[in-house]
Amino acid sequence: MQTTTACKCESGLCAVRNRELPESMRLQCAAGNGASVDAMLAHIDAARAKREAERPRAKIRAARQTVKNTKAPCKTCSGKAKTLIDRIASLKNAAVDFFADGMTVATIEQQQERLAICSACPVFKDGWCDSDKGGCGCNLSLKVKARAAYCPQGKWFAHSDNYRPLVKPTRSLIFHIYPKLRAEWNWHWHIEQIRKYQSVFNGKIVIGVAVGRETATMGHVQDLFSGIRVDNWFRSDNDKLAETNTHLSMMEAVKTDDPNAIVFRYHTKGVTKQRGTVEQPWAELLWEANMDIQSVENALASHLTCGAMRSMEPLVKAKPGAFFFAGSAYWFRAKEVFERDWTHTDKTRWWVEYLPSHLFDVKDSACLLYDLTESSVIRSDHFETHIRPEWNAWRLARGIE
Numbered sequence: 001m002q003t004t005t006a007c008k009c010e011s012g013l014c015a016v017r018n019r020e021l022p023e024s025m026r027l028q029c030a031a032g033n034g035a036s037v038d039a040m041l042a043h044i045d046a047a048r049a050k051r052e053a054e055r056p057r058a059k060i061r062a063a064r065q066t067v068k069n070t071k072a073p074c075k076t077c078s079g080k081a082k083t084l085i086d087r088i089a090s091l092k093n094a095a096v097d098f099f100a101d102g103m104t105v106a107t108i109e110q111q112q113e114r115l116a117i118c119s120a121c122p123v124f125k126d127g128w129c130d131s132d133k134g135g136c137g138c139n140l141s142l143k144v145k146a147r148a149a150y151c152p153q154g155k156w157f158a159h160s161d162n163y164r165p166l167v168k169p170t171r172s173l174i175f176h177i178y179p180k181l182r183a184e185w186n187w188h189w190h191i192e193q194i195r196k197y198q199s200v201f202n203g204k205i206v207i208g209v210a211v212g213r214e215t216a217t218m219g220h221v222q223d224l225f226s227g228i229r230v231d232n233w234f235r236s237d238n239d240k241l242a243e244t245n246t247h248l249s250m251m252e253a254v255k256t257d258d259p260n261a262i263v264f265r266y267h268t269k270g271v272t273k274q275r276g277t278v279e280q281p282w283a284e285l286l287w288e289a290n291m292d293i294q295s296v297e298n299a300l301a302s303h304l305t306c307g308a309m310r311s312m313e314p315l316v317k318a319k320p321g322a323f324f325f326a327g328s329a330y331w332f333r334a335k336e337v338f339e340r341d342w343t344h345t346d347k348t349r350w351w352v353e354y355l356p357s358h359l360f361d362v363k364d365s366a367c368l369l370y371d372l373t374e375s376s377v378i379r380s381d382h383f384e385t386h387i388r389p390e391w392n393a394w395r396l397a398r399g400i401e
């Protein structure tokens with residue numbers, strides 16, 4: 001690392017160090033404190049290298065297996081019970097995030113919003129995020145100050161200045177139904193979820209239906225939506241492309257350049273599986289996590305897409321850093337999607353799962369619940385041992401019995 005004198009760079013790209021610098025560092029440089037900027041950068045690089053070294057899947061899995069109860073594996077606390085030493089370590093890890101973010105402090109409004117959420121949270125205890133209830137054990141008056149900090153239960157997220165805040169968002173739904181005969185227990189239930197949450201969608205409700213010899217008719221499905229406002233219907237023949245068939249038509253129906261429009265997409269998850277398989281609680285988790293609108297809108301204030309059960313293990317690694325939301329239930333900011341290559345599909349039934357990764361970098365995404373999901377294929381025992389405890393902790397943090 002070179003030591004520099006006063007900075008003369010006019011843009012964010014430092015000509016001497018050949019890297020982007022935050023404004024706080026450029027000001028330090030301009031004041032002749034190049035050496036301290038170099039020291040900070042060295043610290044940040046070391047912290048990044050350490051975090052990268054800690055990322056291998058085996059370590060993540062091992063960490064999860066040590067979680068014996070409902071504690072979430074928060075990166076700043078590793079889900080352990082908190083002693084004073086653990087709390088100091090937790091603060092140290094939070095400080096690493098803080099340094100990696102150029103020591104950027106959240107705005108007063110952002111800090112106040114975070115504290116308001118925390119003080120109403122069942123996990124809040126005497127100014128601390130209570131590790132006995134699935135919290136991270138951090139002191140909240142300190143934690144909320146760092147722009148890069150985030151709630152271990154997905155109630156508030158790291159801020160970024162890259163995105164315009166959402167103002168009174170318009171929320172739309174695009175939902176694909178496969179009305180398979182003898183699987184009514186599944187798709188009827190999904191329709192009732194749409195009924196239950198329809199007031200969330202103050203924008204459009206758009207429904208796609210795949211029809212074939214083995215399904216109910218379009219008319220029968222539409223009858224079951226009695227009492228639910230549907231703005232657009234799309235019908236497709238059911239074939240091996242499944243939900244990809246109605247994807248572009250439904251996207252076109254919610255196309256907008258409104259910067260405050262957000263869209264949730266989902267489908268009748270589990271309809272091709274037997275009743276009682278893991279897909280049913282998985283589908284319930286995805287509905288519940290994605291319908292916590294306060295958390296969703298907090299996530300989308302600083303990210304372009306969010307959903308539960310984010311995974312870095314797609315079936316096909318389309319690009320380095322590819323990710324997906326296991327179960328393909330996710331929200332996105334409409335304007336940013338429709339400015340990108342949203343009409344592309346690869347003619348497989350999995351396309352909707354790949355779409356977030358096709359359009360966005362993983363850093364543009366946020367996970368609402370159970371991050372680093374191991375795979376898109378999950379066994380029941382795995383769900384009960386690993387995922388349900390985190391879901392329970394997520395529910396506890398929202399006062400849901």
Ligand code: SF4
Nearest residue numbers: 118121123124129151
């Ligand atoms: S779980 Fe989240 S919202 Fe609740 S006290 Fe902890 S940091 Fe705050």
